[in-house]
Amino acid sequence: MTEAVIIGVGLHPFGRFPGKSAMDMGADAVRLALADAGVTWPQIQGGYVGSYEVANPDAIVGRLGLTGVPLRGVFNGCATAGTAIALAARAIETGEHDLTVAIGMDKHPRGAFAADPSVAGIPAWYGQTGLFLTTHFFGMKINRYMHDHGISEETLARVASKNFRNAAGNDKAWRRTPLSAEEVLASPVLNHPLRQFMYCGPNEGAAALVLCRADQAHKYTSQRPVRVRATALRSRRLGAFEVQSPSFPVGDTVDSPTVDASRAAYEQAGLGPEDVDVAQLQDTDAGSEVIHMAENGLCKDGEQERLIAEGATEIGGRLPVNTDGGLLGNGEPIGASGLRQIHEIVLQLRGTAGDRQIPGTPRVGYTHLYGAPGASAVTILST
Template sequence: MRDVYVIGVGMNRFGKYLTATVKGMAAEVVQLVLRDAGIDGQLLQAAYVSNTFWGMFSNQHSIRGQVALRPLGIQGIPIVNTENACAGASTAFHLAYLGIAAGAYDAVLALGVEKISHENKALSLQSYASCIDVEKSSEQINTLMQLNELYSPQVARDEPGRGRSIFMDIYAAVARWHMAKYGSTQKQLAVIASKNHFHGSLNPLAQIQRDMTVEDVLADPPVSYPLTRAMCSPVGDGAAAAILCSGDFLKKLTGARPVKTLASVLGSGRDRLIDGEDIGERLSKQAYQIAGLGPQDIDLAELHDATAFGELHQLEAMGFCQPGEGGIFSESGATRLGGKLPVNTSGGLESRGHPIGASGLAQVHEVIAQLRGEAGQRQVTGARIGMTENGGGNIGYEEAAMTIHIFESIS
């Protein structure tokens, strides 16, 4: 396997853009990533394009990448469409990585683009339900309700997915289980969200750029206990991209600012008990082994925080703290800028935003900026090793898909 480098990243500011188009956002970000890499688009030998909902909203199915890239003069090369729920963009990155590592290509584009906001808000929220097994959605909801009855009978029931994404109920149910088993608290979730909103206030590309105190987060409107609105990622649109290359290609460039990819892992969920080994635990062990590192070697991480509980859980799953101690670890200040392990310096999904098919590459954008020393006010001092973890969809008690990438600064 050959070494793989990231030589370019680009993204637009995530937000609610009712008049934006998938083609338009793709064009904007492809121009940005080519400029950042310092190469012409004609040098690209393949492209992997992530999108989830274009077909649902605009009836563009099947050949989304070809449709988005052809007007930009990127044609004739292999273009592969990836769809893996929230992990779609990071899956595109993984496939680009494999193509280069295997020797098939020397320069590859990974692009994620998503348009979710809609005048009909209910349509936007309903789209998320396609990221679970739709034929067994009632069974999934019943599983959540049973979890609620078993561990938190004091929490009043309401209809899952009413006025919100069904995933907020999934996260809330598992959060209540975690609270009952380990004693984690709603305030700890607020600490995580407050930290991410602080980080987001420093990020000019974040959808939400408002610093919030712990008290502000707790006082925000409730979504599904213990989650408040400020603990949850917003609906939004956006695009992000990366250009990957081989060592041979890199030698031909002048002025490049490469970052090395040490590990790229993709896996799927499996049937397990609520107490069974989590997909994040399994895949992080694989990624660490490939990179020849351990959790203690990571300088910063972008973790999939569709809710604040998502970050708490992934802190434990990635091995950054012991099971049950994600809330305590966060309260210690370790995950804040200046702490032992800054997490979601971009603001995370809660603040940076979460356009499903683009989020994984937005994580890559942040880590590459950090490892280049180009993150501005949110720069992690001395950052050398960075990680991204991106989960997608849900079946049973865990994500349907997940990727983990580990990067190293070589400057």
């Protein structure tokens, strides 16, 4: 099977952009990715574009050029971007196309996500008990996890502080003001134990990737191509309404789409957690990053307390996590968020991440998405 590689990345800044549509942000991101790859829009043979707010994101061709190529809309909650890159890579691997794009864009109103049951497929009782709001859902989830595995509120604050500090070195991030762990802990409680500065916020932005056949990468760019080693998407097996997350090593009876997707991706890539040099994990809140470290096999349950205190997940640590600030620093425009993760990993593997470049020569990067009501996507990249 033909191997797919990433040859171009583009990222529109994340934040608030009054008067600018999601489509226009998406078009800007595509143009940046095309320029990075050294290709033009008419050369693209197909692609996948995702958005929550835009009903027909494939209409972005009106901004880019009416070439007639298939551009398919995709949506999978917060895992949308993982779906877009998986399908763009698969089209190359199967020989359908030689040059594809993955695009994500969104423009969300202010405030926490409150899912419409007719859209999210969640029964009415779920919202009536307050669980539609991300503050409630993730508060309950990390509260149980902290009780079971000895995680402190200080650890959550350290995670948030790290991500804001990383975002300060990212000129395309939304929240670029560093906050100490003490300042995070002093912010108002939204849903115990999570505080104001432990949550991400819905916002606006766009990102895009250009992929091609590995044996043709030299035709387009002098940049080092980044290999797509694995893409995996898994949904829940027992239901959508969990309030705790088990860790990676548990048996097959455990229902965690992240564990399932992670295992599948490692197997597909022929790699293990010990091979990962830099990771981007879904941090809808600080607790999610803690839980997802274990679910993705990067540590055992409860080890996060020590690892984070030791600085293991810092840019200069043993396993840097969310080097661009993650969702906490960048916010979450759903369709674009996961492609932002890929953008950062590509920069890290190229060695072009600037002030936030991790030391040494990273070879393997890992990205993870978790989307309601229970789908996870994992992508593993390497040089």
